[in-house]
Amino acid sequence: MPVQAKIGPSILNADLSNLAAESQKLLDNGADYLHLDVMDGTFVPNLTFGHPMVKSLRNKIKTAFFETHMMVQNPEQWIEPMADAGVNLYTFHVEPVQDVVRVSRRVQESGMKVGLAIKPGTEVQDLEKYLSIADVVLVMTVEPGFGGQSFMADMMPKVKWLRENYPNLDIEVDGGVGPKTIHCCAEAGANMIVSGTAVVGASDQSQVIKELRDVVHSYLK
Ligand SMILES: O=C(CO)[C@@H](O)[C@H](O)COP(=O)(O)O
Numbered sequence: 001m002p003v004q005a006k007i008g009p010s011i012l013n014a015d016l017s018n019l020a021a022e023s024q025k026l027l028d029n030g031a032d033y034l035h036l037d038v039m040d041g042t043f044v045p046n047l048t049f050g051h052p053m054v055k056s057l058r059n060k061i062k063t064a065f066f067e068t069h070m071m072v073q074n075p076e077q078w079i080e081p082m083a084d085a086g087v088n089l090y091t092f093h094v095e096p097v098q099d100v101v102r103v104s105r106r107v108q109e110s111g112m113k114v115g116l117a118i119k120p121g122t123e124v125q126d127l128e129k130y131l132s133i134a135d136v137v138l139v140m141t142v143e144p145g146f147g148g149q150s151f152m153a154d155m156m157p158k159v160k161w162l163r164e165n166y167p168n169l170d171i172e173v174d175g176g177v178g179p180k181t182i183h184c185c186a187e188a189g190a191n192m193i194v195s196g197t198a199v200v201g202a203s204d205q206s207q208v209i210k211e212l213r214d215v216v217h218s219y220l221k
């Protein structure tokens, strides 16, 4: 099936004390899914939230598609709790994982889709042996850990390589993506767009989400 343009705002820089309302506002403004950044303070030098928070959010927001971006040292540990919390797509970094196939299978067996994420320093070709099991590949366009960083355009050859070799793969970009950088991502072949600061901080979120989706759509074949 041809890939579709999907916009998933990151709530990392939203008002986390008001997470359900902030998330609902993003969905009402046209977000296709929510990108939830889970950080453990070890894999990245920052700490956010875990499955109890995701489960609470799921209790308030019943039907939206939830992706958790697992920036954690041991993603295998959180598979069952996140599945139980109602996560749809479990995206984990391959860098700290010894047996990516085994972890991916466990994610699938728990009823979630599999996303494989790579940091800027990781070669995209390292993922090739896992692509038959992945539903989504996330190419990080900043060093994971913080919102509001500058977009790394030099990650685009990774996206281009993936799109050329895997025309039906869902390819996600995350970090510094907004109206100024979306053309670059869309031209390279990304179809799932994570955008934090640029969407959450916008005075008109629906306009920014629509702009991002329209640009991606214009490059899809
Ligand atoms: O995973 C991360 C950061 O590690 C991202 O999801 C960012 O939080 C997105 O925020 P912006 O870079 O768009 O502000």
Ligand SMILES: [Fe+2]
Residues within 6 Å of the ligand: 010, 035, 036, 037, 069, 174, 194
């Ligand atoms: Fe993220």
